[in-house]
Amino acid sequence: MRDRVDPSGSCRTKTCSRCSLSRICLPVSLDEADIGTLGRLIEHQPTLRRGEALFNEGDGFRALYAVRAGSLKSFTTTASGEQQVTGFHLPGELVALNAINRWEHPGSAVALETTSVCELPFEKLEDLAADIPDLQRQLLRLMSQEIADDQDMLFTMARRNADERLAILLLSFSERFRQRGLSGTRFRLSMARSDLGNYLGLAPETMSRVFRRFQDQGWIRAEGREVELLSVEALAELAA
Amino acid sequence: MRDRVDPSGSCRTKTCSRCSLSRICLPVSLDEADIGTLGRLIEHQPTLRRGEALFNEGDGFRALYAVRAGSLKSFTTTASGEQQVTGFHLPGELVALNAINRWEHPGSAVALETTSVCELPFEKLEDLAADIPDLQRQLLRLMSQEIADDQDMLFTMARRNADERLAILLLSFSERFRQRGLSGTRFRLSMARSDLGNYLGLAPETMSRVFRRFQDQGWIRAEGREVELLSVEALAELAA
DNA sequence: CGAGAGTTTGAAGCGCATCAATGTCTGTGG
Protein backbone atom coordinates (compact mmCIF):
# COMPACT_ATOMS: atom_id res chain seq x y z
CA MET A 1 0.00 0.00 0.00
CA ARG A 2 1.06 3.47 -0.88
CA ASP A 3 2.04 5.90 1.84
CA ARG A 4 -0.93 7.91 2.88
CA VAL A 5 -1.00 11.44 4.07
CA ASP A 6 -3.52 11.91 6.79
CA PRO A 7 -5.08 15.23 5.82
CA SER A 8 -6.60 15.99 9.16
CA GLY A 9 -5.12 15.95 12.55
CA SER A 10 -2.04 13.80 12.63
CA CYS A 11 0.18 16.81 13.15
CA ARG A 12 -0.69 17.77 16.65
CA THR A 13 2.69 18.96 17.83
CA LYS A 14 4.52 22.10 16.90
CA THR A 15 7.07 20.23 14.85
CA CYS A 16 7.44 19.29 11.25
CA SER A 17 9.30 16.07 11.95
CA ARG A 18 6.27 14.06 12.88
CA CYS A 19 3.86 15.84 10.59
CA SER A 20 2.41 13.57 7.95
CA LEU A 21 2.35 16.47 5.53
CA SER A 22 6.11 16.99 5.57
CA ARG A 23 6.44 15.31 2.20
CA ILE A 24 4.24 17.78 0.36
CA CYS A 25 4.76 20.88 2.47
CA LEU A 26 7.65 23.28 2.88
CA PRO A 27 10.02 20.72 4.48
CA VAL A 28 10.13 18.68 1.28
CA SER A 29 13.74 17.86 0.44
CA LEU A 30 15.10 18.90 3.83
CA ASP A 31 17.03 16.40 5.94
CA GLU A 32 16.00 15.26 9.45
CA ALA A 33 17.95 17.89 11.32
CA ASP A 34 16.80 20.78 9.16
CA ILE A 35 13.18 19.68 9.41
CA GLY A 36 13.60 19.84 13.16
CA THR A 37 15.00 23.36 12.97
CA LEU A 38 12.18 24.45 10.72
CA GLY A 39 9.62 23.03 13.11
CA ARG A 40 11.04 25.06 15.98
CA LEU A 41 10.21 28.17 13.98
CA ILE A 42 6.50 27.61 14.37
CA GLU A 43 5.14 29.82 17.13
CA HIS A 44 1.42 29.38 16.76
CA GLN A 45 -0.95 26.91 15.20
CA PRO A 46 -4.24 28.75 15.20
CA THR A 47 -7.44 26.85 14.54
CA LEU A 48 -10.22 28.61 12.66
CA ARG A 49 -13.93 27.89 12.45
CA ARG A 50 -15.78 28.00 9.16
CA GLY A 51 -15.95 31.60 7.97
CA GLU A 52 -13.21 32.87 10.31
CA ALA A 53 -10.45 34.95 8.72
CA LEU A 54 -6.79 34.01 8.96
CA PHE A 55 -5.98 37.55 7.92
CA ASN A 56 -7.77 40.37 6.14
CA GLU A 57 -6.95 42.49 3.15
CA GLY A 58 -4.68 45.32 4.25
CA ASP A 59 -3.44 43.57 7.38
CA GLY A 60 0.27 43.79 8.03
CA PHE A 61 2.25 40.76 6.87
CA ARG A 62 4.22 38.93 9.53
CA ALA A 63 4.13 35.28 8.60
CA LEU A 64 3.48 32.72 5.93
CA TYR A 65 0.97 30.03 6.82
CA ALA A 66 1.01 26.34 5.98
CA VAL A 67 -2.36 24.61 6.02
CA ARG A 68 -2.30 21.74 8.50
CA ALA A 69 -5.88 20.53 8.22
CA GLY A 70 -9.02 21.89 6.60
CA SER A 71 -9.07 24.40 3.78
CA LEU A 72 -9.10 28.11 3.04
CA LYS A 73 -10.06 30.45 0.26
CA SER A 74 -8.11 33.59 -0.65
CA PHE A 75 -9.88 36.56 -2.15
CA THR A 76 -9.66 40.25 -2.79
CA THR A 77 -12.49 42.70 -2.36
CA THR A 78 -13.32 45.70 -4.55
CA ALA A 79 -14.43 49.10 -3.38
CA SER A 80 -17.97 48.16 -4.39
CA GLY A 81 -17.86 45.11 -2.18
CA GLU A 82 -17.65 42.31 -4.76
CA GLN A 83 -15.27 39.48 -4.13
CA GLN A 84 -12.78 37.82 -6.40
CA VAL A 85 -11.58 34.43 -5.20
CA THR A 86 -7.91 34.02 -6.07
CA GLY A 87 -7.32 30.53 -4.78
CA PHE A 88 -8.24 27.56 -2.59
CA HIS A 89 -5.70 26.12 -0.18
CA LEU A 90 -5.50 22.49 0.90
CA PRO A 91 -3.35 20.89 3.62
CA GLY A 92 0.36 21.25 2.94
CA GLU A 93 -0.08 24.39 0.84
CA LEU A 94 1.39 27.78 1.70
CA VAL A 95 -0.73 30.90 2.08
CA ALA A 96 0.31 34.58 1.84
CA LEU A 97 3.08 34.25 -0.73
CA ASN A 98 1.67 37.37 -2.37
CA ALA A 99 2.21 39.54 0.70
CA ILE A 100 5.99 39.49 1.00
CA ASN A 101 6.87 42.44 -1.19
CA ARG A 102 4.54 45.08 0.17
CA TRP A 103 4.69 43.66 3.68
CA GLU A 104 0.89 43.78 3.65
CA HIS A 105 -1.79 41.29 2.66
CA PRO A 106 -3.27 42.20 -0.74
CA GLY A 107 -6.24 39.91 -0.04
CA SER A 108 -8.03 38.04 2.74
CA ALA A 109 -7.94 34.36 3.65
CA VAL A 110 -10.95 32.68 5.24
CA ALA A 111 -11.47 29.14 6.50
CA LEU A 112 -13.94 27.07 4.48
CA GLU A 113 -14.32 24.56 7.30
CA THR A 114 -12.64 23.97 10.65
CA THR A 115 -9.04 24.61 9.73
CA SER A 116 -5.71 24.77 11.45
CA VAL A 117 -2.50 26.26 10.12
CA CYS A 118 1.16 26.55 11.09
CA GLU A 119 2.36 30.12 11.42
CA LEU A 120 5.83 30.67 9.96
CA PRO A 121 7.20 34.08 11.03
CA PHE A 122 8.65 35.37 7.81
CA GLU A 123 11.74 37.19 9.07
CA LYS A 124 12.86 34.11 10.96
CA LEU A 125 12.09 31.98 7.93
CA GLU A 126 14.28 34.23 5.81
CA ASP A 127 17.15 33.94 8.29
CA LEU A 128 16.78 30.20 8.32
CA ALA A 129 16.67 30.04 4.54
CA ALA A 130 20.01 31.82 4.38
CA ASP A 131 21.48 29.06 6.59
CA ILE A 132 19.77 26.12 4.92
CA PRO A 133 20.28 26.17 1.14
CA ASP A 134 17.65 23.49 0.61
CA LEU A 135 15.08 25.61 2.41
CA GLN A 136 15.92 28.68 0.35
CA ARG A 137 15.59 26.63 -2.78
CA GLN A 138 12.29 25.14 -1.68
CA LEU A 139 10.86 28.57 -0.94
CA LEU A 140 11.89 29.84 -4.38
CA ARG A 141 10.49 26.71 -6.00
CA LEU A 142 7.14 27.05 -4.28
CA MET A 143 6.85 30.67 -5.30
CA SER A 144 7.90 29.87 -8.84
CA GLN A 145 5.25 27.17 -9.04
CA GLU A 146 2.64 29.57 -7.72
CA ILE A 147 3.57 32.00 -10.51
CA ALA A 148 3.37 29.25 -13.13
CA ASP A 149 -0.01 28.08 -11.78
CA ASP A 150 -1.44 31.59 -11.74
CA GLN A 151 -0.33 32.14 -15.32
CA ASP A 152 -1.94 28.86 -16.26
CA MET A 153 -5.12 30.09 -14.66
CA LEU A 154 -4.82 33.31 -16.67
CA PHE A 155 -4.83 31.21 -19.81
CA THR A 156 -7.89 29.36 -18.56
CA MET A 157 -9.76 32.61 -17.97
CA ALA A 158 -8.75 34.12 -21.28
CA ARG A 159 -9.34 31.24 -23.67
CA ARG A 160 -11.57 28.58 -22.14
CA ASN A 161 -15.35 28.32 -22.07
CA ALA A 162 -17.37 27.43 -19.00
CA ASP A 163 -17.28 23.63 -19.55
CA GLU A 164 -13.53 23.59 -20.04
CA ARG A 165 -12.97 25.74 -16.97
CA LEU A 166 -14.90 23.43 -14.69
CA ALA A 167 -13.20 20.34 -16.15
CA ILE A 168 -9.81 21.92 -15.48
CA LEU A 169 -10.78 22.83 -11.93
CA LEU A 170 -12.18 19.38 -11.12
CA LEU A 171 -9.04 17.71 -12.43
CA SER A 172 -6.90 20.11 -10.43
CA PHE A 173 -8.73 19.18 -7.22
CA SER A 174 -8.56 15.53 -8.16
CA GLU A 175 -4.82 15.67 -8.52
CA ARG A 176 -4.32 17.63 -5.32
CA PHE A 177 -6.44 15.22 -3.29
CA ARG A 178 -4.59 12.29 -4.81
CA GLN A 179 -1.23 13.79 -3.83
CA ARG A 180 -2.55 13.95 -0.29
CA GLY A 181 -3.33 10.24 -0.28
CA LEU A 182 -7.06 10.71 -0.70
CA SER A 183 -9.24 9.50 -3.51
CA GLY A 184 -8.74 11.38 -6.75
CA THR A 185 -12.19 10.41 -8.00
CA ARG A 186 -14.38 10.95 -4.97
CA PHE A 187 -14.04 13.96 -2.78
CA ARG A 188 -15.84 16.65 -0.87
CA LEU A 189 -15.47 20.24 -2.02
CA SER A 190 -15.54 22.44 1.05
CA MET A 191 -16.54 25.60 -0.81
CA ALA A 192 -19.87 26.78 -2.18
CA ARG A 193 -20.71 26.57 -5.88
CA SER A 194 -20.67 30.34 -5.92
CA ASP A 195 -17.06 30.35 -4.68
CA LEU A 196 -16.05 27.90 -7.40
CA GLY A 197 -17.85 30.03 -9.95
CA ASN A 198 -16.33 33.23 -8.65
CA TYR A 199 -12.85 31.68 -8.89
CA LEU A 200 -13.54 30.60 -12.48
CA GLY A 201 -15.03 33.93 -13.48
CA LEU A 202 -18.50 32.42 -13.94
CA ALA A 203 -21.92 33.19 -12.46
CA PRO A 204 -23.29 30.67 -9.91
CA GLU A 205 -26.17 29.92 -12.29
CA THR A 206 -23.68 28.97 -14.98
CA MET A 207 -21.84 26.71 -12.55
CA SER A 208 -25.08 24.96 -11.74
CA ARG A 209 -25.84 24.42 -15.43
CA VAL A 210 -22.39 23.07 -16.22
CA PHE A 211 -22.56 20.67 -13.27
CA ARG A 212 -25.88 19.47 -14.64
CA ARG A 213 -24.49 19.07 -18.15
CA PHE A 214 -21.58 17.00 -16.81
CA GLN A 215 -23.98 14.79 -14.87
CA ASP A 216 -26.27 14.36 -17.87
CA GLN A 217 -23.22 13.28 -19.88
CA GLY A 218 -22.43 10.76 -17.16
CA TRP A 219 -19.04 12.31 -16.52
CA ILE A 220 -19.56 13.10 -12.85
CA ARG A 221 -21.95 12.49 -10.02
CA ALA A 222 -22.55 15.42 -7.71
CA GLU A 223 -24.64 15.46 -4.57
CA GLY A 224 -24.30 18.77 -2.87
CA ARG A 225 -20.62 19.22 -2.18
CA GLU A 226 -19.74 15.58 -2.69
CA VAL A 227 -18.32 14.99 -6.14
CA GLU A 228 -17.46 11.76 -7.92
CA LEU A 229 -15.56 11.78 -11.19
CA LEU A 230 -16.96 9.00 -13.37
CA SER A 231 -14.97 9.73 -16.50
CA VAL A 232 -11.64 11.39 -15.88
CA GLU A 233 -10.90 10.78 -19.58
CA ALA A 234 -13.85 12.87 -20.76
CA LEU A 235 -12.86 15.68 -18.42
CA ALA A 236 -9.23 15.44 -19.48
CA GLU A 237 -10.25 15.71 -23.11
CA LEU A 238 -12.20 18.87 -22.37
CA ALA A 239 -9.27 20.28 -20.42
CA ALA A 240 -6.70 19.40 -23.08
CA MET B 1 15.52 67.46 -12.09
CA ARG B 2 14.58 63.96 -11.19
CA ASP B 3 17.01 61.12 -11.80
CA ARG B 4 16.34 59.55 -15.11
CA VAL B 5 16.83 55.96 -16.06
CA ASP B 6 18.12 55.66 -19.55
CA PRO B 7 16.10 52.75 -20.86
CA SER B 8 18.33 51.88 -23.73
CA GLY B 9 21.98 51.32 -23.88
CA SER B 10 23.64 52.91 -20.92
CA CYS B 11 24.57 49.54 -19.45
CA ARG B 12 27.24 48.39 -21.81
CA THR B 13 29.46 46.60 -19.38
CA LYS B 14 28.91 43.30 -17.65
CA THR B 15 28.40 44.94 -14.32
CA CYS B 16 25.46 46.20 -12.36
CA SER B 17 27.38 49.00 -10.66
CA ARG B 18 27.28 51.34 -13.60
CA CYS B 19 23.94 50.22 -14.97
CA SER B 20 21.34 52.93 -14.91
CA LEU B 21 18.67 50.33 -14.20
CA SER B 22 20.15 49.23 -10.88
CA ARG B 23 17.54 51.20 -8.97
CA ILE B 24 14.61 49.29 -10.41
CA CYS B 25 16.23 45.93 -11.16
CA LEU B 26 17.39 43.08 -8.97
CA PRO B 27 20.20 45.08 -7.27
CA VAL B 28 17.70 47.40 -5.60
CA SER B 29 18.56 47.70 -1.92
CA LEU B 30 22.00 46.11 -2.25
CA ASP B 31 25.09 48.05 -1.18
CA GLU B 32 27.98 48.99 -3.51
CA ALA B 33 30.06 45.90 -2.82
CA ASP B 34 27.19 43.46 -3.21
CA ILE B 35 26.10 45.08 -6.45
CA GLY B 36 29.63 44.48 -7.72
CA THR B 37 29.46 40.82 -6.71
CA LEU B 38 26.10 40.44 -8.38
CA GLY B 39 27.43 41.98 -11.58
CA ARG B 40 30.27 39.48 -11.72
CA LEU B 41 27.63 36.76 -11.92
CA ILE B 42 26.56 37.86 -15.36
CA GLU B 43 28.13 35.64 -17.97
CA HIS B 44 26.34 36.66 -21.12
CA GLN B 45 24.35 39.63 -22.31
CA PRO B 46 22.73 38.33 -25.46
CA THR B 47 21.10 40.76 -27.88
CA LEU B 48 17.99 39.65 -29.73
CA ARG B 49 16.39 40.98 -32.90
CA ARG B 50 12.64 41.47 -33.15
CA GLY B 51 10.95 38.07 -33.15
CA GLU B 52 13.97 36.18 -31.83
CA ALA B 53 13.36 33.86 -28.88
CA LEU B 54 15.24 34.19 -25.60
CA PHE B 55 14.07 30.68 -24.79
CA ASN B 56 11.30 28.38 -25.92
CA GLU B 57 8.61 26.47 -24.09
CA GLY B 58 10.09 23.22 -22.83
CA ASP B 59 13.70 24.42 -22.89
CA GLY B 60 15.76 23.57 -19.85
CA PHE B 61 16.00 26.33 -17.27
CA ARG B 62 19.47 27.58 -16.42
CA ALA B 63 19.18 31.27 -15.77
CA LEU B 64 16.93 34.16 -14.97
CA TYR B 65 17.11 37.12 -17.34
CA ALA B 66 16.97 40.82 -16.58
CA VAL B 67 15.88 43.03 -19.45
CA ARG B 68 18.60 45.60 -20.16
CA ALA B 69 17.06 47.37 -23.14
CA GLY B 70 14.10 46.70 -25.42
CA SER B 71 11.17 44.52 -24.48
CA LEU B 72 9.90 40.95 -24.56
CA LYS B 73 6.65 39.06 -24.46
CA SER B 74 6.13 35.78 -22.62
CA PHE B 75 3.59 33.31 -23.88
CA THR B 76 2.51 29.69 -23.78
CA THR B 77 1.36 27.69 -26.76
CA THR B 78 -1.42 25.12 -26.87
CA ALA B 79 -1.37 21.83 -28.69
CA SER B 80 -3.56 23.42 -31.35
CA GLY B 81 -1.04 26.17 -31.89
CA GLU B 82 -2.82 29.12 -30.33
CA GLN B 83 -0.84 31.46 -28.16
CA GLN B 84 -1.61 32.93 -24.79
CA VAL B 85 0.49 35.96 -23.90
CA THR B 86 1.27 35.87 -20.18
CA GLY B 87 3.25 39.08 -19.85
CA PHE B 88 5.27 41.92 -21.32
CA HIS B 89 8.71 42.70 -19.94
CA LEU B 90 10.31 46.14 -19.86
CA PRO B 91 13.90 47.10 -18.94
CA GLY B 92 14.76 46.22 -15.35
CA GLU B 93 12.21 43.42 -15.15
CA LEU B 94 13.04 39.76 -14.54
CA VAL B 95 12.04 36.99 -16.93
CA ALA B 96 11.66 33.24 -16.25
CA LEU B 97 10.54 33.39 -12.61
CA ASN B 98 8.00 30.72 -13.49
CA ALA B 99 10.64 28.17 -14.53
CA ILE B 100 12.47 27.59 -11.25
CA ASN B 101 10.40 24.78 -9.84
CA ARG B 102 10.25 22.41 -12.78
CA TRP B 103 13.68 23.44 -14.00
CA GLU B 104 12.09 23.94 -17.40
CA HIS B 105 10.48 26.90 -19.15
CA PRO B 106 6.67 26.57 -19.11
CA GLY B 107 6.46 29.21 -21.85
CA SER B 108 8.50 31.05 -24.45
CA ALA B 109 9.94 34.56 -24.39
CA VAL B 110 10.38 36.51 -27.61
CA ALA B 111 11.87 39.96 -28.26
CA LEU B 112 9.35 42.57 -29.41
CA GLU B 113 12.13 44.82 -30.72
CA THR B 114 15.91 44.80 -30.60
CA THR B 115 16.47 43.71 -27.03
CA SER B 116 19.36 42.85 -24.78
CA VAL B 117 19.26 41.02 -21.48
CA CYS B 118 21.58 40.06 -18.64
CA GLU B 119 21.80 36.34 -18.05
CA LEU B 120 21.83 35.40 -14.35
CA PRO B 121 22.83 31.73 -13.93
CA PHE B 122 20.35 30.54 -11.37
CA GLU B 123 22.46 28.17 -9.33
CA LYS B 124 25.10 30.82 -8.81
CA LEU B 125 22.39 33.32 -8.01
CA GLU B 126 21.03 30.97 -5.35
CA ASP B 127 24.48 30.57 -3.80
CA LEU B 128 24.94 34.30 -3.77
CA ALA B 129 21.51 34.85 -2.25
CA ALA B 130 22.48 32.61 0.66
CA ASP B 131 25.50 34.87 1.30
CA ILE B 132 23.75 38.19 0.76
CA PRO B 133 20.56 38.43 2.83
CA ASP B 134 19.44 41.55 0.96
CA LEU B 135 19.65 39.67 -2.33
CA GLN B 136 17.66 36.73 -1.01
CA ARG B 137 15.04 39.12 0.26
CA GLN B 138 14.91 41.00 -3.03
CA LEU B 139 14.44 37.77 -4.98
CA LEU B 140 11.58 36.71 -2.72
CA ARG B 141 10.04 40.16 -2.95
CA LEU B 142 10.18 40.18 -6.74
CA MET B 143 8.56 36.77 -6.93
CA SER B 144 5.93 37.73 -4.38
CA GLN B 145 5.09 40.83 -6.41
CA GLU B 146 4.83 38.75 -9.56
CA ILE B 147 2.31 36.51 -7.78
CA ALA B 148 0.32 39.50 -6.56
CA ASP B 149 0.33 41.04 -10.05
CA ASP B 150 -0.78 37.81 -11.71
CA GLN B 151 -3.62 37.46 -9.23
CA ASP B 152 -4.61 41.03 -9.93
CA MET B 153 -4.67 40.15 -13.60
CA LEU B 154 -6.86 37.15 -12.79
CA PHE B 155 -9.35 39.52 -11.25
CA THR B 156 -9.20 41.70 -14.36
CA MET B 157 -9.94 38.74 -16.62
CA ALA B 158 -12.74 37.45 -14.44
CA ARG B 159 -14.68 40.59 -13.67
CA ARG B 160 -13.81 43.40 -16.09
CA ASN B 161 -15.25 44.24 -19.46
CA ALA B 162 -13.20 45.13 -22.52
CA ASP B 163 -13.05 48.89 -21.83
CA GLU B 164 -11.96 48.40 -18.25
CA ARG B 165 -9.30 45.90 -19.25
CA LEU B 166 -7.69 48.24 -21.74
CA ALA B 167 -7.82 51.15 -19.29
CA ILE B 168 -6.07 49.02 -16.68
CA LEU B 169 -3.41 47.92 -19.16
CA LEU B 170 -2.72 51.43 -20.44
CA LEU B 171 -2.35 52.73 -16.88
CA SER B 172 -0.04 49.84 -16.05
CA PHE B 173 2.23 50.70 -18.97
CA SER B 174 2.02 54.37 -18.09
CA GLU B 175 3.21 53.67 -14.56
CA ARG B 176 5.99 51.35 -15.67
CA PHE B 177 7.32 53.84 -18.22
CA ARG B 178 7.16 56.58 -15.63
CA GLN B 179 9.19 54.50 -13.16
CA ARG B 180 11.80 54.19 -15.89
CA GLY B 181 12.09 57.96 -16.22
CA LEU B 182 10.09 58.10 -19.45
CA SER B 183 6.85 59.91 -20.08
CA GLY B 184 3.87 58.31 -18.45
CA THR B 185 1.47 59.93 -20.90
CA ARG B 186 3.20 59.45 -24.23
CA PHE B 187 4.86 56.21 -25.13
CA ARG B 188 5.39 53.65 -27.82
CA LEU B 189 3.96 50.18 -27.37
CA SER B 190 6.34 47.70 -28.94
CA MET B 191 3.77 44.96 -29.34
CA ALA B 192 0.98 44.44 -31.85
CA ARG B 193 -2.65 45.17 -30.99
CA SER B 194 -3.26 41.48 -31.33
CA ASP B 195 -0.68 40.77 -28.62
CA LEU B 196 -2.31 43.29 -26.31
CA GLY B 197 -5.67 41.72 -27.05
CA ASN B 198 -4.36 38.23 -26.55
CA TYR B 199 -2.92 39.23 -23.17
CA LEU B 200 -6.26 40.76 -22.15
CA GLY B 201 -8.29 37.81 -23.38
CA LEU B 202 -9.88 39.88 -26.16
CA ALA B 203 -10.09 39.48 -29.94
CA PRO B 204 -7.96 41.90 -32.02
CA GLU B 205 -11.16 43.32 -33.51
CA THR B 206 -12.42 44.14 -30.04
CA MET B 207 -9.11 45.85 -29.20
CA SER B 208 -9.46 47.97 -32.28
CA ARG B 209 -12.99 48.97 -31.36
CA VAL B 210 -12.07 49.86 -27.78
CA PHE B 211 -9.12 51.96 -28.96
CA ARG B 212 -11.52 53.77 -31.28
CA ARG B 213 -14.03 54.31 -28.48
CA PHE B 214 -11.32 55.77 -26.23
CA GLN B 215 -10.22 58.11 -29.00
CA ASP B 216 -13.78 59.19 -29.76
CA GLN B 217 -14.17 60.00 -26.07
CA GLY B 218 -11.01 62.07 -26.27
CA TRP B 219 -9.29 59.95 -23.62
CA ILE B 220 -6.33 58.89 -25.73
CA ARG B 221 -4.66 59.59 -29.01
CA ALA B 222 -3.29 56.56 -30.83
CA GLU B 223 -1.34 56.52 -34.06
CA GLY B 224 -0.19 53.04 -34.80
CA ARG B 225 1.86 51.99 -31.81
CA GLU B 226 2.35 55.48 -30.46
CA VAL B 227 -0.08 56.19 -27.66
CA GLU B 228 -0.82 59.40 -25.82
CA LEU B 229 -2.99 59.42 -22.72
CA LEU B 230 -5.08 62.60 -22.79
CA SER B 231 -7.19 61.89 -19.72
CA VAL B 232 -5.54 59.69 -17.15
CA GLU B 233 -8.45 60.55 -14.85
CA ALA B 234 -11.05 59.07 -17.19
CA LEU B 235 -8.98 55.91 -17.57
CA ALA B 236 -8.41 55.70 -13.83
CA GLU B 237 -12.12 55.96 -13.23
CA LEU B 238 -12.76 53.07 -15.61
CA ALA B 239 -10.03 51.04 -13.93
CA ALA B 240 -11.23 51.78 -10.40
C1' DC C 1 7.68 48.83 -54.82
C1' DG C 2 5.42 44.77 -53.55
C1' DA C 3 4.04 41.27 -50.25
C1' DG C 4 2.54 39.86 -45.95
C1' DA C 5 1.40 41.07 -41.57
C1' DG C 6 -1.30 43.91 -38.90
C1' DT C 7 -5.54 46.91 -38.45
C1' DT C 8 -10.10 48.53 -39.12
C1' DT C 9 -15.01 48.31 -39.92
C1' DG C 10 -19.47 46.13 -40.45
C1' DA C 11 -22.84 42.31 -39.82
C1' DA C 12 -24.43 38.25 -37.59
C1' DG C 13 -24.61 34.86 -33.93
C1' DC C 14 -23.54 32.66 -29.65
C1' DG C 15 -22.19 32.07 -24.87
C1' DC C 16 -22.73 33.64 -20.68
C1' DA C 17 -24.76 37.15 -17.37
C1' DT C 18 -28.70 38.70 -15.43
C1' DC C 19 -33.25 38.60 -13.63
C1' DA C 20 -36.83 36.17 -11.42
C1' DA C 21 -38.95 32.49 -9.17
C1' DT C 22 -38.82 28.13 -7.00
C1' DG C 23 -36.62 24.56 -4.60
C1' DT C 24 -33.33 22.60 -1.17
C1' DC C 25 -30.11 22.35 2.43
C1' DT C 26 -28.16 23.67 7.17
C1' DG C 27 -28.12 24.88 11.43
C1' DT C 28 -30.73 27.10 15.33
C1' DG C 29 -34.13 27.83 18.72
C1' DG C 30 -38.70 26.71 20.24
Added chain:
DNA sequence: CCACAGACATTGATGCGCTTCAAACTCTCG
Protein backbone atom coordinates in the same frame (compact mmCIF):
# COMPACT_ATOMS: atom_id res chain seq x y z
C1' DC D 1 -37.54 16.68 17.46
C1' DC D 2 -39.56 19.70 14.52
C1' DA D 3 -40.19 24.24 12.48
C1' DC D 4 -38.28 27.94 10.67
C1' DA D 5 -34.98 31.37 8.67
C1' DG D 6 -31.38 32.36 5.76
C1' DA D 7 -28.05 30.83 2.73
C1' DC D 8 -27.34 28.20 -1.16
C1' DA D 9 -28.76 25.86 -5.50
C1' DT D 10 -31.54 25.13 -9.52
C1' DT D 11 -34.16 26.20 -13.62
C1' DG D 12 -36.16 29.00 -17.26
C1' DA D 13 -36.46 33.34 -20.04
C1' DT D 14 -34.25 37.24 -21.93
C1' DG D 15 -30.65 40.36 -23.45
C1' DC D 16 -26.05 42.05 -24.04
C1' DG D 17 -21.06 41.94 -25.00
C1' DC D 18 -18.08 39.86 -27.09
C1' DT D 19 -16.38 36.58 -30.86
C1' DT D 20 -16.43 35.30 -35.37
C1' DC D 21 -16.53 35.89 -40.22
C1' DA D 22 -15.63 38.65 -44.13
C1' DA D 23 -13.70 42.23 -46.67
C1' DA D 24 -11.21 46.45 -47.30
C1' DC D 25 -7.51 49.07 -45.81
C1' DT D 26 -2.70 50.40 -44.25
C1' DC D 27 1.35 49.99 -42.50
C1' DT D 28 6.32 47.96 -42.50
C1' DC D 29 10.27 46.41 -44.34
C1' DG D 30 12.99 43.53 -47.39
